[in-house]
Amino acid sequence: MMKKICNVSKLNKTVKTGEVSQQLLKNIDLKIEDGEFVVIVGPSGAGKSTLLNILGGLDSSTSGDVESAGFKLSKSREKALNDYRRKIGFVFQDYSLIENLTVKENIEVMSVVTKKKCDADKALSLVGMEKQADKFPGQLSGGEKQRVAIARALAKEPAILFCDEPTGALDEKNGKNVLRILQDLNRRGTTVIVVTHLLGMQKMADHVIRVIDGEIKEDIRNTKTIEAEDVLWN
Numbered sequence: 001m002m003k004k005i006c007n008v009s010k011l012n013k014t015v016k017t018g019e020v021s022q023q024l025l026k027n028i029d030l031k032i033e034d035g036e037f038v039v040i041v042g043p044s045g046a047g048k049s050t051l052l053n054i055l056g057g058l059d060s061s062t063s064g065d066v067e068s069a070g071f072k073l074s075k076s077r078e079k080a081l082n083d084y085r086r087k088i089g090f091v092f093q094d095y096s097l098i099e100n101l102t103v104k105e106n107i108e109v110m111s112v113v114t115k116k117k118c119d120a121d122k123a124l125s126l127v128g129m130e131k132q133a134d135k136f137p138g139q140l141s142g143g144e145k146q147r148v149a150i151a152r153a154l155a156k157e158p159a160i161l162f163c164d165e166p167t168g169a170l171d172e173k174n175g176k177n178v179l180r181i182l183q184d185l186n187r188r189g190t191t192v193i194v195v196t197h198l199l200g201m202q203k204m205a206d207h208v209i210r211v212i213d214g215e216i217k218e219d220i221r222n223t224k225t226i227e228a229e230d231v232l233w234n
Ligand SMILES: Nc1ncnc2c1ncn2[C@@H]1O[C@H](COP(=O)(O)OP(=O)(O)OP(=O)(O)O)[C@@H](O)[C@H]1O
Pocket: 015, 017, 022, 024, 042, 043, 044, 045, 046, 047, 048, 049, 050, 051
């Protein structure tokens, strides 16, 4: 039997804006196995990023239980949440690089967060960016910035890599380079959880979760998966 790395039960998330309250996530039950490649799809506004942020310890739930990588996130205080955030990697659509640091320095700052030495050169070579280590983010293309953002997350040797729309701003060639990096990383054992609008990615995934209007409408596992290069781009 495979080991579970995430276990979510009866998760609800409600936000209140003035007098209006909106239920962003409704009664979510979800299990993710260690080593899975998970793709979360669904329409804009469905709650995908909200779910990913809660799983990644960046946002909190209103009720329910969320366990991930051995942490009970829903019951944790800030200190435990910080420990959890050090263990996982998060890649944002807008890259979130620090503009006045070089590529290599952007990765080295991770050692401040994780309190252990990060091998920036190794992380950069994993994404094929080792020759551009001394450039600044402003001197890179979108695809290259995304690869640096992934390298930064990888430098933590994360238990889980969370990615919100990692190819959202990329063309097919750059996007598929990123998918290749994610697929290789997953094949070396890292659990990868990706939110995407790229429907073709579903065929790459071991596990597909469809979120519509704050609810999980489909939760399936694929027996066969395709290579990153064969993902239909639309
Ligand atoms: N902090 C917040 N306060 C109020 N409403 C929020 C907050 N965060 C998200 N929402 C609302 O929750 C809903 C779900 O947002 P979310 O960002 O999770 O959607 P999404 O599925 O990631 O969409 P997209 O594909 O466009 O990124 C949206 O209606 C959004 O406006």
